[in-house]
Amino acid sequence: MENTELINIWKQQNAKIEKTLAINELLLKEAINNKAKSSLKSLVKLKTSGIVAFVFYLLILGHALFYAIFNYSSALNYFIISVAIITVVNIKGFSDYIRHLNWTNNINYNGSIIEIQQQLSRLQLSIIDHAKIMCLQIPFYTTFYLSNKWFPQEVGFGYIVFQVLLTSSFIYLSYWLYKNHKPENLNKKWFRNMIAGSGGKSVMKAMEFYKEMEEFKRDDKNTST
Amino acid sequence: MDKIDKSDIFLSVVQTNKGIIYKVANSYCKNVEDRKDLVQEIIIQLWKSFDNYDDNFKYSTWMYRISLNVAISFYRKETSRKKISNLLTDGIINFPDNDYFEDKETDLGILQQMISQLKDLDKALMLLYLEEKSHKEISQIIGISETNVATKINRIKNGLKQKFTKIKNQ
Numbered sequence: 001m002e003n004t005e006l007i008n009i010w011k012q013q014n015a016k017i018e019k020t021l022a023i024n025e026l027l028l029k030e031a032i033n034n035k036a037k038s039s040l041k042s043l044v045k046l047k048t049s050g051i052v053a054f055v056f057y058l059l060i061l062g063h064a065l066f067y068a069i070f071n072y073s074s075a076l077n078y079f080i081i082s083v084a085i086i087t088v089v090n091i092k093g094f095s096d097y098i099r100h101l102n103w104t105n106n107i108n109y110n111g112s113i114i115e116i117q118q119q120l121s122r123l124q125l126s127i128i129d130h131a132k133i134m135c136l137q138i139p140f141y142t143t144f145y146l147s148n149k150w151f152p153q154e155v156g157f158g159y160i161v162f163q164v165l166l167t168s169s170f171i172y173l174s175y176w177l178y179k180n181h182k183p184e185n186l187n188k189k190w191f192r193n194m195i196a197g198s199g200g201k202s203v204m205k206a207m208e209f210y211k212e213m214e215e216f217k218r219d220d221k222n223t224s225t
Numbered sequence: 226m227d228k229i230d231k232s233d234i235f236l237s238v239v240q241t242n243k244g245i246i247y248k249v250a251n252s253y254c255k256n257v258e259d260r261k262d263l264v265q266e267i268i269i270q271l272w273k274s275f276d277n278y279d280d281n282f283k284y285s286t287w288m289y290r291i292s293l294n295v296a297i298s299f300y301r302k303e304t305s306r307k308k309i310s311n312l313l314t315d316g317i318i319n320f321p322d323n324d325y326f327e328d329k330e331t332d333l334g335i336l337q338q339m340i341s342q343l344k345d346l347d348k349a350l351m352l353l354y355l356e357e358k359s360h361k362e363i364s365q366i367i368g369i370s371e372t373n374v375a376t377k378i379n380r381i382k383n384g385l386k387q388k389f390t391k392i393k394n395q
Contacts, residue, residue, distance in 0.1 A: 003382065006389070009332045010355040017244040023318055025236060031265055032232060032272040109294040110274040110287065112368025113349055116294045209297075209345070216346055216369065 054094050061087040078151070082144035089137040096130035118213055124206035125183050131195055132181030138174040142167045183207055235275050238284050239268065245288045247318060248356075252340050252348055253296035264318050267295045282365070289358075289366050293349045335392055339385055347381050354378050 065083045073080070104123050109116055142163075152160050177194075185191040186207050195203060239246070246267050254260040271291050278287055340351055346367070353363045360371045360378075367374065 006336065006382065006385065007355055007357060009336050012333045013248070014244060017247055021243055021247055021318060023236075023240055023243055028236060028239065028268060029232065031268055032235070107298075108274060108277070109270050109291045109298075110277060110279075111290065111294070112366060113290070113293055113297065113346070114368035117297055120298055212344065212346065 051098075054090070054097070058087065058090055058094065061090065077148045078143050078146035082140040085140050086137045086144070089133060093130065093134045096133065097127075100127055100130055114213060114216065117209065121206040121210040121213070124203050125210065127203055128181050128183055128195060132178050135174050135177040135181065138177070139167055139170040142170045231275065235272060238288075239271065242285055242288050243318060245285060246292055248352060249289075249292040249296050250318075251337065252352055253299065253345075255341060259299075261318075263296060263299050266299065267292045270295050283362075286358075286362055286366060289353065289356075293352070293366065297345045297349070332393075335389060336385075339388055343381065347377070350374065350377055351381055351385070354382065 061083055065080065065087055068079055068083070100123070104120065107116065107120055107123070111119075146163070151163070155163075180191065181195075183203075186204055192204065246264055250260045250263045250267065254263045271288065274287075274291060278284075340348060340355075343351060349367060350363065353366060358366070360374045363374045363378075364371045369377075
């Protein structure tokens with residue numbers, strides 16, 4: 001079989017496409033005008049439930065924090081410090097999440113395939129870096145309920161030991177999760193389950209495709225030398 | 226360029242090169258409904274980058290870059306598919322009777338099937354090769370060296386030829 005034969009077979013469809021493929025100009029115009037919608041609006045529409053839940057949680061945290069400061073104590077205590085840190089971590093996580101979604105949805109496709117696809121894959125993989133920040137809040141869920149009024153002076157030694165062990169183990173868990181939030185762990189089920197909420201499936205695909213492109217580039221070096 | 230001018234030029238560019246959009250969508254998307262979504266996504270992305278069109282490149286090169294990039298990203302971007310499906314109820318490009326193009330018995334049908342089974346990047350290379358783009362142009366679109374383009378095309382093409390002959394002889 002000759003090379004030209006493949007090309008000639010492929011060319012058979014050109015005449016058919018020219019003759020039978022019709023562009024619906026009305027819909028085309030509608031599509032390009034619809035595009036004017038703000039990207040943030042379409043993002044909110046896409047991830048509505050996640051975004052609403054996140055905002056709702058931040059509002060609860062913010063409300064609890066301000067209520068505690070204005071009605072109970074303006075001094076730093078276990079509750080204020082814990083909730084403040086949880087709030088800050090969640091605000092950071094939320095803003096990263098929105099920024100990230102915005103980037104991936106507004107990528108400029110006008111570039112070479114390898115350049116754009118690698119950029120896109122890297123962006124999708126970077127969601128793991130953003131997600132790891134969320135792990136830092138874990139230990140503070142073991143301290144927010146403590147009060148300066150009764151801890152540690154009014155509790156027994158057993159409770160102090162229990163509290164120290166609990167908080168220490170959560171600190172370790174937090175550190176361990178933070179350390180293990182990396183693309184290399186995508187082949188582990190526990191990790192895939194953990195990042196499922198942050199678009200785990202597309203992150204997996206991005207990783208696979210990234211490897212494919214790396215291979216492509218490796219071939220490139222081999223053939224150039 | 227005012228807005229009316231711009232959209233008129235855009236419509237005419239799309240009209241002239243509609244085959245590119247069709248062939249890319251057809252090669253990357255087997256499902257007819259998904260294909261309509263993909264065509265719409267490609268057109269929206271073309272329109273979005275039309276302002277930054279660099280006239281050092283041909284319109285067809287620019288269209289291939291965007292169309293292939295969008296098609297390759299299409300399945301990895303779970304979220305956008307829902308958005309696009311809701312945007313419009315029907316396709317911008319009215320596809321002819323499916324069987325007409327996808328008859329597996331014809332040479333073209335066999336070739337289309339084989340192309341659609343290739344890996345994403347190999348598929349892009351073959352599409353451009355079959356469109357008789359020069360190695361230089363292919364390397365600009367894909368982003369690899371001309372030498373690599375030649376090597377890869379050769380390898381994929383030989384595989385396709387063998388497979389094609391095997392199917393024909395069955």
